[in-house]
Structures are given as C-alpha cells and as structure tokens.
Amino acid sequence: MFNSTLKQLSALLAQKKISSAELTQSYLDRVARLNPALNAFVTVDADKSLAQARAADALIAAGKAQPLSGIPVAHKDIFCAKGWRTSCGSKMLSNFVSPYDAHVVEKLNAAGAVILGKTNMDEFAMGSSTETCYFGPVKNPWDRTRVPGGSSGGSAAAVAARMAPAALGTDTGGSIRQPAAFSGICGLKPTYGVVSRYGMIAFASSLDQGGPMARSAEDLALMLNAMAGFDARDSTSLERPAEDFARLLEASAADRARPLAGLRIGVPKEYFGDGLSGDVAAAVEAALAQFEKLGARRIAISLPNTGLSVPAYYVIAPAEASSNLSRFDGVRYGYRAPEYGDLADMYAKSRAQGFGAEVKRRILIGTYVLSHGYYDAYYLKAQKIRRLIAQDFTAAYKQCDLIMGPTSPSVAFALGAKASDPVQMYLNDIYTVAANLAGLPAMSIPCGFGEGGLPVGLQIAGNYFAEAKMLHAAHRYQLATDWHLRQPAGVE
Amino acid sequence: MDWETVIGIETHAQLSTVSKIFSGAATQFGAPPNVQACAVDIALPGVLPVLNKGAVERAIRFGLAVGGPEVISRRSVFARKNYFYPDLPKGYQISQFELPIVTGGAISILTQDGEKTVRLTRAHLEEDAGKSLHEDFHGMSGIDLNRAGTPLLEIVSEPDMRSAEEAVAYAKALHALVRWIGICDGNMQEGSFRCDANVSVRRPGAALGTRREIKNLNSFRFLQQAIEYEVRWQIETLQDGGSIQQATVLFDPDTGQTRMMRTKEDAHDYRYFPDPDLLPLVVSDETIEQIRCELPELPQAKRERYIRDHQLSAYDAGVLTSSREVADYYEDLVKALGGGHKLAASWITGEFFGALKRAGLEISQSPIGSRQLAGLLQQILDAVISGKTAKDVFDAMWNGEGEAAAIIEAKGLKQISDAGELERVIDGVLAANQKSVEEYRAGKEKAFNALVGQAMKATRGKGNPAQINEILKKKLAR
Amino acid sequence: MPLSLPQVKRVAWLARIEITDAEAAAAQGHLNDIFRLIEQMQSVDTEGVAPMAHGQDVVQRLREDRVTESDQHTLYQAIAPQVEDGLYLVPKVIE
Ligand SMILES: [Mg+2]
C-alpha cells in the first residue's frame, strides 16, 4: 500500500477497499515508527488528521468524492494551516499556531486531501540541506549520514521513506528540485504565479513558488491540479483558465516505440562543466540517451550567463528576505526574548535569539545590499543580470522545447559537510536558481544512482506554462524506466 | 539685513476609501483598538497586499485637478521603505518612491499680492502606520493597528512659499481641493490631513539654506505658529553666528516651540526597493479620460467663470469657491433666482456667512437652505421689500419663522409702492419740513437725505426707497 | 570591497539583530567570502539592460474598494506575546 500511486489510493478509497481513516492511521503509524530516525516531520496531530479523514470518508460515502478525497498529504511547515503550529523551521515561530489557511491549504482541503502533518525544513527555507532548522536536521532515508537536500528536505524524506504518498514543497532557488534529487523522488516548481503564495511564509517574494513532491510525474500532475489556480489575494497570482496538468499523460502516442518523437531537448553545455561530479554526469547522460531512444532529439545549447545566476540570486533572495523577515519583531506573534531593556533592545534580542545563524547571515547580506550607497552596485545590478539570465532562456526556447541536465552537481553530501562553508553550500544551487530568477517551471526526477548508491536527479525545465509538456516527457521516461520506483533500504 | 524664508510642504491626505489600501479591512475612524486590523494589516506571516482601486482612482483625480492627464504616470511602482517601529507591523511601509503616480502639477493660492502658483513636485500613494498609545500600561506602550494600511496620498510641494501666511494659504487651498474633488474628508482633528513643513532661511538671492522639517502639523494655526517660531529661531541662530543642521523637529503647541527629533546623522537608512509582492501599477489613457469626465468643475475654473460670466469681483469669486459646498450653495441660489448673481454673492459673503460664523455652523448645517434664501432675494428683486427690511426677514428665517413671503405677509413688511399713497405722504413731509426744503434749494445736498429719511419714517420703513427718491426729486424741482 | 567590522555591526543594527564582537568577527569572514562570489557580477556589462523584478511581465491587479474583513482581533491576539485592552504591548515608545 505504501508504494501505491495517488491514483491507486484514490481507487482503493472509491471502491471502499479502505477508508481514509484507516489509510491515514496507517500512515500515522508509519510516521511514528520511522520519524524518530529521520526527523522529517516536526508536527503530527493525529486527532486533526483523523477528523479530516473521517470527513473525507463521509463525502466519499455520499458520492461527493473530490480528486484527492481521503488521501493524506504532508505539508512543508511553511504553509499556514489554521489551528496547526506553522513554525517555518524557526525558533521565531516555534509557538506560532496559524489563525488562517494558506490558499494552497484551502485548495487541498477542498480537494479532499488530509493534512498528515507538517514537515521539517531549513529555517525560513534558507538552505540546501535541511540542517538549518530549529528542530534538528533531517536524515536522508537512503543514507542517514547524508542530508536529504533542502530546503524542503522534510517533505522529500517523507515521500522517499513512504511516510506520505505526496507532499507540498516550496522552491525559491531549488528547494523542491534539489531535495527531490537527493532523496530519489520527483518534485516540480511551477511557473511563477501558477500557485498562490498567499499563506506561504515568504522567503524571497519574487522567487518563491509552491509545488508538489511525489514519487511519479503522474502524481505530481494530480497534486499540481489541486494546488494551482488563481488567487485574488496574491497580486502575483496569474489569472489563467484552469488547466489539467495531466492532460497529455493519457494521450496515446502516434509512434508507440518513439512516443517523444519531435521533442527537442536542449542540453546546456554550461551544466556539464567543472564542478559536476562524474557519477551525476554519467547518470544524466544515460537518461538523455533514454530520451533519445524515446524519440526526442538532443540539441546542444548554451545558457551563457549560468555562472552569474548564483551571485545574482544571493543578492536578490537575501535582499527580499531581509525585508520579508522584518515582521518578526516579537510584537504581534512569535518569539519575544524573555529579558530586554528598551524597545530597540527587545527587537535586537528577540531577533538575535529567534533566528538561526544562516537566517541572520542572509538578513545581513540583504540589509547590506539594499543599504545606502550599495543598492545600485548590488541589488540593481543583480536585477539586470536577472534579465540577462531570462533572456538566455528566451533564446534557448527558440531552439528547443525542454531543457535537461543535472539538478545538482553531486549526490547528497554528508551531514555537516558544508554547514560551515556557506559559499560551498550556495554553489550547490548552480543549476536550479536560474529557473527561479526567470520565473520558469522546472522539475527533477530520479534518473539513476551515483556514489554511495545515492539517487541522482534529472532536471527537466520548460518555457513558461510548459508544466504539462514537462510532465508528459517525464511520464514517458518513467513508463520506460524504473528509477522512480526504487526505494531506500531500511524503510520497508 | 533682510532674510528670506523658504518653505516647502509635504501633506498626507487620507483617501476617503471604505477599505484599506492593501486589505479589505474598514477604515472608519474611532473603532475600538485593533478591531479593524485584519491579517494583512497586522502582517501575519504569509499574507500579501492587493491594491485598492478606489485609492488609485482618487490619486488620479488629484493629478487631473492639479495638472491634467500629463502629470499622471502611466506606470508607477510601489516600493518598501524599511524601518523598525512597533506601529509599522511589516517592518516596512509600502510607498511609492522612484516612480510616483503623480509628477508635477501646481496649486494656485491667493496672497496679499494677488494670485500665486505653488508648484508640486509629486504626489504618491502609500499606507499609513498604526498608533502608539503612550498612556501607561505598566510602563509599556499600547499598539493599535486600526489605522495601519489606511490609504494616504502624500503631496509634496516645491519650496515655493515665502512666508507662514503663504504656507497656510497653500495648505488651505490644498485642503479645499482634496475635499472639493471628494478624495479626502479633510478632517484635521482625526488626522485625515496632516502637514510637514520644510523651512529654511537665506539672504535674498543666495543659495537655499539648510532646512529643518517640522513634522505632523494638524491644524492651520499650528502650521502658522510653528513656521513663525522656526523662522525666528533659524534667523536668530544664524545672526548669533551659529549654523543650521539638517534635522527633523516637532512642534509643541503648549510652548509654541519646535524641538529636535533627530538630526541627519541619525537619519534612517530606509533601504528602499520595489515591493516584490506588488506589480507595476499601469494606468491607461481610457481610465484617465473616464475619471476626467466624472470630475466636477474645479475651483479655479469656477472662479474664472464667476468673474467672467457673473461679473463678480475676484474677491467674491474667491470666497464662493473656497469650498465645494459654498460654490454649490451659490449656484443653487442663482439658479433658483434665474440670475441676480451680484445680489446672491453679496448676501452669501455678507449676511449669510456672518450668521454662520456667529452661530459657529458649517454651511451644511445652515438653517436656511439655498432655495429659502432665493425666496428672500426674489422679494428684493421684485421690490416687495427693501434690502434693509430683508435683513430683518433673514433674521426671522434664521430663527425658523418660515419662508420669506410668509414672514413679510405676517409682519406686514411689504413695501409701499403705490404712487398716489407715496405722493400723499411726501406732500405731508414737505409741508412739515420747510426748512430742509429751503436748504436743499439753496444747494445743500444733505438736506435731500433728511427728507428721504422723514418719508421712510412716515411710511414706517416700508416706502419703496427708489420711488420716494423719484417723487421727492420731481416735487422739489418745481 | 570587503566589509569592515564596523560595517558588519552597522548592518546588524539596521536589521535589529543583536551581535557580539565575536559573532561580528565570524560573520565578517563569511560575508566577505560570500561577497567575493557576488562580486563576479561586476565583470558583466549591464549597460542599457532594464532591471527585472518579476518572472512575468504583468501589471498590478486592482481590488474593488469593499470591506471584506471582519473583526478577528481576539483570534489574532491569542498568539500575541503581550496584550492588554485589545492593544499589543511593547516597551515604551519614545518619540
Ligand atoms: Mg515624507
């Protein structure tokens, strides 16, 4: 059962082979058994989950089943859910019980899904290893001495260890794709504006985008169907007709042997240079060969400004974050230092004690690049480079339909390996941040194993609103391969 | 040696929307603490701003009133002004910085030397902050965020004013204008219209002096007093060999003095940058044109029309366009009269305003409506009563005794215009005042007035003065 | 240009984060490493390039001027560190 797809679970529930209450309880039991070792969940509330499950059962019994009715889904602890503690991985919000639901949470509730629990994450989503969280690091289910990637590491580990059939993540610079790659699952960051940011605690507003994490492209499509949609409360939410992201998955190919015939896959040379480890390169090469076998054509392309994406990202994201995190001042909610003198001292102490080292580091970077005399040299410059990077993609998508390459330069690294070297940590985002800067959709799927038997992720990126096309290509690949079906040992 | 004062004014006008600029919370004044502070206003984690159309429309109306379509930016941008303060829940204020919605424009004011134009630098949309209450809560302050997120239009003038009087004239003209075009209720006690004054002094012809900014002046009187004090202080400081440091100061109405709040050295570094939660505000020509069509005739245009078409004096035209209510009252009045512009103007600016002022009433609270006053003035135009009698009728109307015609009837105030009756009365007056008749004939003009007075007295004030004049002249000429 | 220790402290003050001398010194090292990475941006000519703030070239949507929110202050203040009479309490604000 824990290996079933969303569609299979949905069928079991619809045929009343199992109730949502039973399904939810068995996932809760599994979480209780596995979580102490993995630390993927930070909050579990069986009563709340089971109440939702029973309500779903009633709707199913009444013949009013929705697409995800009764299916437990793990929520990254960045999404505000009414009555649930929503900590964002921070001491600052370790006592914050949200008085409202995020748009995505409302949508999932309306689609019938059950909140299985809140997953661990890098503090305020700032990190690539899920080590910066207040509640301790998450362990990679494939090797508990390794990181699961981040910042949505808790969601990735939960799905990889079959503690949840699917999960919500957010991606500001790769925070869905990189942990998906490290944990051997699938994750998709939609086009900026497709999923509402309302109720998703902001890291960098112009880059943040929520998205699904699951075990197959097909499940991602079902999840995205439930998550996406216009929201009047988010000014950056896009008003577009409702889209079925699974619509291309069922279509039968004209050429059964070569279902991806005509698909042009751009492979940027900059994604295969120094810094890419051999095991990852080999697995990605093999995947590209598989796509060619499926009929796709491989085209060598160039994204010349790739090397500037990390520098530009580490100006823009901290700048926005420094301002977004100013609301955490100990006045209206969240952590307030137990002892302080005057007002300024209360702010300074509450924020010094409430935020962890990486968050403070990024606030300092962001404050500095926006400060008087530095704005033009850093922030404005980065916004210009951002355009150059977006223009690289515009040019590339004139030559190809999708862009593929590695999601991350290496497989999951050891816990603590980069924690003391922020620059090494940041460079880990080299292949993922550009999609956020340009606002483009991108996903990661498992495509083999590398050093230490750890999963390798293939990044599939597309032009604006190309999610369905990306999911289709990934799905065809997954019909022909079984990398996405492999599961870590020790979590049976 | 002389000093010249240079003043620029920044005004925060609260826009009269029912909901906040970035949230759907109410903006009503006087609610209990924090009941009008919604999730967006208290900046819960994850909430986002969405711009209020009503605030944008009001800003456009303002731009059209001060400069026309060309001063309205087709594309403007909201920025974040970052600083920590407990009444600022997000840790930043959303405001327009580099690209404001209005750039340029002008306000014309009346000074002793005639009309003067004050240029505007810009006007931009922003959100208000909450309030800190300093009553003692065990040595702490209380924060009420009801006002947080209330839409403001910050209107920045060029340093074009040269005296406290001009500054006040500008503030009053601006105040009248924002009320005129219905974008701000102008209630200064409630903080709906607040001014900051940038004041500097210099020798005439010299470069601009260093300015100090006086914050939050919420009455015209305080504006005047604060500037006068500040100018005196700056001149004395310079004359004593001191220099002026750029600073922000507060005016204390109790002492009538300004005091230092902060110097430029400890000024904030606001780290402005475009708010990534909001997109560029784009305004189309069509929207501007539509709003322009709905705009009422503006005070300046009305003033010119009154002088040109109604032959009013510049002074009367100015007074009648001091507010939309006054202009509406005047126009309703002349419409009901079918003319009589000068009579209407002199009655409104004279008797009517005098009565309002004595009673401490606003024009909207007047016990005499424009139709009622028209009823009275019509009696003058029809020569039923004299202007003098009309004042008595006006007082009766003010006291609620009814319409003019009824009062005239009831009190028997109707003028005697019957020529035969008046001739009889005048004959009697001439007979009884031979001395005056002789004096008049000897060339003493004054004696004529005495005779008119006697005739009026004999008719108990009801004789038609014009007719009495005419009959007297005729009879004396013989 | 590397950040000096006073600059690090000033930035921490602007961000209202208390920082000890030892923390400031450690932060200075990390920040300067990061800024060496960031400085790579300066090698690119961006003359005439318009800054890009969002992935999508869209414009601000406007909300109708209607009151849609009701009083929730009891719910919201249930999670506040210190409240009294409906007000959030903070150390005395001095103007
Ligand atoms: Mg100002």
Ligand SMILES: [Zn+2]
């Ligand atoms: Zn302002």
